[in-house]
Amino acid sequence: MTSAEAVPFRFFSLQVVRTRRLGPSLVRITFAGPELRDFRSDGLDQSLSLFLPHPGQDEPMVPIELGEDWWRGWMELPEDVRAVMRSYTLRELRRDADGATTEIDIDFVLHGVEPDAAVPAGPASRWAAQASAGDRVRLIGPSAADNRSIRFRPPEDTDLVLIWADETAVPAASAILESLPPGTRAVAWLEAHHAEEAQKLSVAADADLVWLVSDDGAPAAIDAVRAAQLPDAERPYVWIAGESGRMKELRRHFVNERGVDRRRVTFVGYWRQGLTEEQLREQGE
The missing domain is CATH 2.40.30.10 (Translation factors)
Known part of the structure; x- marks a missing residue:
C-alpha cells in the first residue's frame, strides 16, 4: 500500500x-x-x-x-x-x-x-x-x-439543525450535537432501547433533545417527528441516519410535508432490515 x-x-x-x-x-x-x-x-x-x-x-x-x-x-x-x-x-x-x-x-x-x-x-x-x-x-x-465518509455538512446559512438517529446512529448524532456552538438552534430525536441508555450529552447549543425509549413505549419514528412542533426557520438542515427504510420515510416527510429543500436533507442508511453488511456492500450501499 x-x-x-x-x-x-x-x-x-x-x-x-x-x-x-x-x-x-x-x-x-x-x-x-x-x-x-x-x-x-x-x-x-x-x-x-x-x-x-x-x-x-x-x-x-x-x-x-x-x-x-x-x-x-x-x-x-x-x-x-x-x-x-x-x-x-x-x-x-x-x-x-x-x-x-x-x-x-x-x-x-x-x-x-x-x-x-x-x-x-x-x-x-x-x-x-x-x-x-x-x-x-x-x-x-x-x-x-x-x-467522503463524513456526511454532516450543514450549509453556512443554516438557521435550524434537525437530527434523527436510531440506536446505530446515536454515537454520530451525539458527537454532532456536542459540537454545535452556542446559539445554534437544533431539535434531535434519538432512539434508545433502555431508559438507562438515554445519555446525558454536553450540549452548548440551544437544542431540544427528545429520547425515544422503546422500553417505555415510544412512538414510531415517523409519528414522533410528524407530531413535533418545530421552531420557525427559513433555512433548516436535516441529518437523519439509521435503518435505510425508515430514513427514506423520514426524508419524504421532511421534504413533502415540512417543505424542506431536498438539497438540505442528508439521510444515511447505516443498515437495512434483513441484509448483512456484505450484502449491503455488494449492492453498493
Missing part, C-alpha cells in the same frame, strides 16, 4: 484499551495503537469499517498484504475464518499535544446477548459483549481529515 499521506483511507491495527457499559445493550470500547497516529478526521459522523476476530482467533483475518485487492482475498476466505466486518461511526477521538490521534471510542449496540433473547446475538455483538483490554482488531479509517 502507498503511504498514509497519499490515500484517504487505510488499514489500522489497533487494540482494545478499555470498555465501559453504558446500559444493558450498549457498550463503549476504546481503541489505541501506534498506527493511530496517522488517523485523521475532522468529521462529526465519521464512518469506519471495523474487522473483528472469530472466537479462538488472536486477530482478525484480513489479507491486507493484497493491497487494494484485499476485498477479493477476504471474500475468498471461509466464512468462519475471514474477519467479521461491520460499519460503525466514531463517537470520539482524542489527540496528543502534537495533534496526533491517540485513542478512539466506538459505541456498540448489543442485540441478543441476554440469556433469554428471542434472537441470538450476531458475531459483532458477541465480540463486543466480551471484549477486554488487549483484544486486537483492524479498521479501515481516514488518513485525510476531510473525507
Whole structure:
C-alpha cells in the first residue's frame, strides 16, 4: 500500500484499551495503537469499517498484504475464518499535544446477548459483549481529515439543525450535537432501547433533545417527528441516519410535508432490515 499521506483511507491495527457499559445493550470500547497516529478526521459522523476476530482467533483475518485487492482475498476466505466486518461511526477521538490521534471510542449496540433473547446475538455483538483490554482488531479509517465518509455538512446559512438517529446512529448524532456552538438552534430525536441508555450529552447549543425509549413505549419514528412542533426557520438542515427504510420515510416527510429543500436533507442508511453488511456492500450501499 502507498503511504498514509497519499490515500484517504487505510488499514489500522489497533487494540482494545478499555470498555465501559453504558446500559444493558450498549457498550463503549476504546481503541489505541501506534498506527493511530496517522488517523485523521475532522468529521462529526465519521464512518469506519471495523474487522473483528472469530472466537479462538488472536486477530482478525484480513489479507491486507493484497493491497487494494484485499476485498477479493477476504471474500475468498471461509466464512468462519475471514474477519467479521461491520460499519460503525466514531463517537470520539482524542489527540496528543502534537495533534496526533491517540485513542478512539466506538459505541456498540448489543442485540441478543441476554440469556433469554428471542434472537441470538450476531458475531459483532458477541465480540463486543466480551471484549477486554488487549483484544486486537483492524479498521479501515481516514488518513485525510476531510473525507467522503463524513456526511454532516450543514450549509453556512443554516438557521435550524434537525437530527434523527436510531440506536446505530446515536454515537454520530451525539458527537454532532456536542459540537454545535452556542446559539445554534437544533431539535434531535434519538432512539434508545433502555431508559438507562438515554445519555446525558454536553450540549452548548440551544437544542431540544427528545429520547425515544422503546422500553417505555415510544412512538414510531415517523409519528414522533410528524407530531413535533418545530421552531420557525427559513433555512433548516436535516441529518437523519439509521435503518435505510425508515430514513427514506423520514426524508419524504421532511421534504413533502415540512417543505424542506431536498438539497438540505442528508439521510444515511447505516443498515437495512434483513441484509448483512456484505450484502449491503455488494449492492453498493
